[in-house]
Amino acid sequence: MRMQKVAVFGNAGGGKSTLSRRLAELTGLPLYVLDKIQYLAGGVRVASDVYQEIHAQTIASDQWIIDGFGSMDTLWGRLDAADTLIYVDLPIAVHTWWVTKRLLTGHITPPVGWPENSPIWKSSMQSYRALWLCHRYLTPRYRAYVQQAQSIKTVYHLRSPAQINQFLTEVAQTIVSADKTLDKTDDCLRI
Numbered sequence: 001m002r003m004q005k006v007a008v009f010g011n012a013g014g015g016k017s018t019l020s021r022r023l024a025e026l027t028g029l030p031l032y033v034l035d036k037i038q039y040l041a042g043g044v045r046v047a048s049d050v051y052q053e054i055h056a057q058t059i060a061s062d063q064w065i066i067d068g069f070g071s072m073d074t075l076w077g078r079l080d081a082a083d084t085l086i087y088v089d090l091p092i093a094v095h096t097w098w099v100t101k102r103l104l105t106g107h108i109t110p111p112v113g114w115p116e117n118s119p120i121w122k123s124s125m126q127s128y129r130a131l132w133l134c135h136r137y138l139t140p141r142y143r144a145y146v147q148q149a150q151s152i153k154t155v156y157h158l159r160s161p162a163q164i165n166q167f168l169t170e171v172a173q174t175i176v177s178a179d180k181t182l183d184k185t186d187d188c189l190r191i
Helices: 016-027 034-038 049-060 072-080 093-104 119-147 161-189
Strands: 005-010 031-033 063-067 084-088 154-158
Touching: 005 072, 016 063, 016 084, 031 034, 031 049, 034 049, 034 063, 049 063, 049 119, 063 084, 084 093, 084 119, 093 119, 119 154, 154 161
Parallel strands: 005 063, 005 084, 031 063, 084 154
Antiparallel strands: none
16 A cells, blocks of 8 residues: 555545544655645635645645645646545535534534634535535546546545545554564564
């Protein structure tokens, strides 16, 4: 499992940010959260050309995990540049519930990965709108893209919370196994 450029994408409220943070912890790859690139503290959107420049610099680098949608202008180029695609494609009811849960808890504990002082209500309403637009228009395109990309990229099409957990467990086990192999190699070199 050799990941260098990882795109984590899917509908709103699917746990992409949590998955991305954990994956970055496990792999040591740098994490770029598109919401934090696109929005300043308080939910102020940066200029489109500024976002696009930062995005271009990021995908040109050797290693990254990029979490989120960003914009239609950058989405497909990012997926093309990635060597690993992680598509979070949960049932729409799960996405909706997780957006609702984030709305309800966000006033007490701000969502991790969101820009500081993000307007929880406004952002959640945008997420609800995005849920249905994404489900109707992007989900079929995402599914077709990952189906086609399987022959040239490493693709993880995660369809349930259990599959997300299983994926992270497998990544952790692979890293532990690789570390043990490295330790054995080091032992052989010392002899």
